[in-house]
Amino acid sequence: MSRLPHPAAQHPLLDRILASDGSLPFALLRRHGGTEVEVLTGDVVDADLLRDIPLDGAPVLAVVPFRQARERGFTVHDDGAPLRCLLVHESERVPLSDALAALPPRPVAAEPLGFDIPDDEYAGIVRRVIDDEIGQGAGANFVVMRRFEGRTSAAPVPTLASWFRALLLHEVGSYWTFAVHAPAPGTEALSMAGATPERHLTLHDGVARMNPISGTYRHPASGPTRDGVLGFLSDTKENEELFMVVDEEMKMMSALCPDGGRIVGPYLKQMARLSHTEYLLEGRTTVDPREALRLTMFAPTVTGSPMENACTVITRHEVRPRGYYSGFLALFEPDGARAPAELASSGPTRYSLDAPILIRTAYLHDGGRVSVPAGATLVRHSVPEHEVAETRAKAAGVLTSLGLVPRGAGADAVVDLNAQAGVAEALSARNRQLAEFWVRPQDTATTTAPSATTPGPTELSPLAGRSVLVVDHEDQFTAMLAHQLNHLGMNARVVRWDAVTDVLADDLVVLGPGPGDPRDHANPRIAAITRRIQERVTAGRPLLAVCLSHQVLAGLAGFPVRPLTSPRQGLRIDADVFGTTAAVGYYNTFGARLTTIVAAAADNPVARLALEPSADADGVLTALRGPGVASVQGHLESVLSADGLTVLDALTRHLLGTPAEPSWARTP
Structure with a gap:
């Protein structure tokens, strides 16, 4: 027997919202495959900073614009988009079938106008980003946005309600399907509906989870196929794109979680018009959820990496502000527990976050203007025409549901890609490239003995308790480096390059990676790296230089530094490190060359060290070492560096004068 809809009286809040004139704020949410629609209403307030979001015991839904990246000191177009909060005073849960019966049966009429940036112009932007940004060392990947635009004469409430129903029916695989209407006096109402596939951050019971999604299989018009998805899963560009964003989000997890994070997956997320690959990252934290959001602004899947420079690159190539695109919704919910025991029973309520x-x-x-933003992830292998098609495919799921573009014949084809032969094996094969260190749970307090593959601290370790200053040059890989150094028993802390006051006090200084041209000594970061290398070397104090800092050190040692023929952004290489092969992740556009050493100034303390070089088959330096000095081109902390922790252990032992260096030779 078919189930009859609930009487309307059983859902009075939903009915009140659907009958309203647009003055009533509301949110309609269906979360990650749930069987109910959550209906929320309350008061609207705007906050200046994330920390100002009012958590006073009631649920809060915050809508966070991209301009909030300024809280981290990043460069963005500031369009004044408000950080808008719905303070929830009333809520109800409506069975999905009842909600579908109550919502408008078809999307309101809307006129499509097309993309604000034409295809050929967007392709030109892609080429410039590849050549002028990735090709000049600005970073590994960047996301550039354009908008599909339209217009409608319909009122906000029926428009949003009809969009929400259409997305519930026609989009699959969404993490959240939602409609939010948040009017506020004196400003434009914030009105949106969407079906987002990607969790940014959740916090519950002290567990933080992030969900990097990258790599896109565009379903053909006739529908997805087994051969198509297997081709996607074996595509080098799509594979590297995912690992880059995993690395970037693991930087965030290392900053957020004292014991680091671990990688779970990968998985294939299938949606109506395209499919993505994804991982789940998880770790434990006690950070306030508002601060956790600040530390993780914004997802690399919609910005790029390294994060700070990605925002600068976006500002250069996107002429219009992003508004809320690539920001996030944030639902703060009281979890029924109080803050830690030292607080009084009347202390603040602890919140979960989704x-x-x-x-x-x-x-x-x-005025009835409609916009649907979409962006493509640009990497060194990107083909401009393919990235144009990707923005169309990403917008298509929403546009077809809303009736702004025609539905293709295969748009509703039902093919379970995860059930196809070979898909599980192809996904599992990706983990052969990952470092075991980041796949298993991490605990810096663990005291397990080092082994050939996973060194760790011991009570007698000569590294135990050594103080380490890790200098960040606008690339948060330093958070992962610090976590690994702590795992080896040392006491590492990260300080931004322009906040360092003393580089001589610590037992070891690690000068980290960063974007840019290592030959540009007019750049304040490059000048600071140069100065600090000379200070440590002159004082005879142990120093490790990584990537950009390695290149600066090599230049001081007299090795010529030049752009590579092809950038090594997001590559795992079996590198020769002083005669031993080590699997290491690389993110570099420049490289130091093993050629005749250029004469250095007589007062250059690095040139007098006669550093021992290690190079690959192309003559690019992989590492340098000498008394109290070492450097590596690769990122030992990357999730791609299967042998990274063991190499780091060996180099720090060398630098700190311990009697033996363990081998980092790979086990066959």
Whole structure:
């Protein structure tokens, strides 16, 4: 017997919202495959900073714009988009079938206008980013946005309600499907509906989870196929794209979670018009959820890496502000528990957090303008025409649901890609490239003995308790480096390059990686690296230089530094490190060359060290070492560096004068 809808009286809040004139704030949410729609209403307030979001015991839904990246000191177009909060005073849960019966049966009429940036112009932007940014060492990958635009004369409430129903029916695989309407006096109402595939961050019972999604299989018009998805899973560009964003989000997890994080997956997320690959990252933290959001602004899947420079690159190539695209919704919910025991029983309520990324979302602006932003991840292998097609595919799920573009014949084809022969094996094969260190749970307090593959601290370790200053040059790989150094028994802390006051006090200084041209000594970061190398070397104090800092050190030692023929951004290489092969992840556009050493100035303390070089078959330096000095081109901390921790252990033992260096030879 078919189930009859509930009487309308059983869902009074939903009915009140659907009958409202647009003055009533509301949110309709269906979370990660749930069988109910959550209906929320309350008061709207705006906050200046994330820390100002009012958590006073009631649930809060915050809508966070991209401009909030300024809280981290990043460069962004500041369009004044408010950090808008819905303070929830009333809520109800409506069975999905009842909600579908109550919502408008078809999307309101809307006129499509097309993309604000034409295909050929967007392709030109892609080429410039590849050549002028990735090709000049600005970073590994960047996301550039454009918008599909339209217009409608319909009122906000029926528009959003009809969009929400259409997305519930036609989009699959969403993390959240939602509609939010948040009017505020004197400003434009914030009105949106979307079906986002990606969790940014959740916090519950002290466990933080992030969900990097990258790599896109665009379903053909006739529908997805086994051969198509297997080709996607074996594509080098798509594979490297995912590992780059995993590395970037593991930087965030290392900063957020004292014991680091671990990688779970990968998985294939299938949606109506395309599919993605994804991992799940998890770790434990006690950080306030608002601060956790600040530390993780914004997802590399919608910005790029390294994060700070990605925001600068976005500002250079996107002429219009992003608004809420690539920001996030953030639902703060009281979890029924109080803060830790030392607080009084009347202390603050502890909150859980569920924050999806604002992508695959349609916005309704004042005057009936409609916009659907979409972006493509640009890497060294990107083909401009393919990236144009990717933005179309990413917008298509929302656009077809809303009736702004026609539905293709295969748009509703039902093919379970995860059930196809070979898919599970192809996904599992990706983990052969990952470092075991980041796949298993991490605990810096563990005191396990080092082994040939996974060294760790011991009570008698000569590294135990050594103080380490890790200098960050605008690339948070330093958070992962510090976590590994702590795992080896040392006491490492990270300080930004322009906040360092003393580089001589610590037992070891690690000068970290960063974007840019290592030959540009007019750049304040490069000048600071040069100065600090000379200070440590002159004082005879142990020094380790990584990637950009390695290149600066090599230049001081007299080795010529030049751009590589092809950038090594997100590559895992079996590198020769002083005669032994080690699997290490690389993120570099420049390289020091093993050629005749250029004469150095007589007052250059590095040139007098006669550093021992190690190089690959192309003559690019992989490492340098000498008394109290070492450097590596690769990122030993990367998730791609299967042998990274063991190499780091060996180099720090060398630098700190311990009697033996363990081998980092790979086990066959």
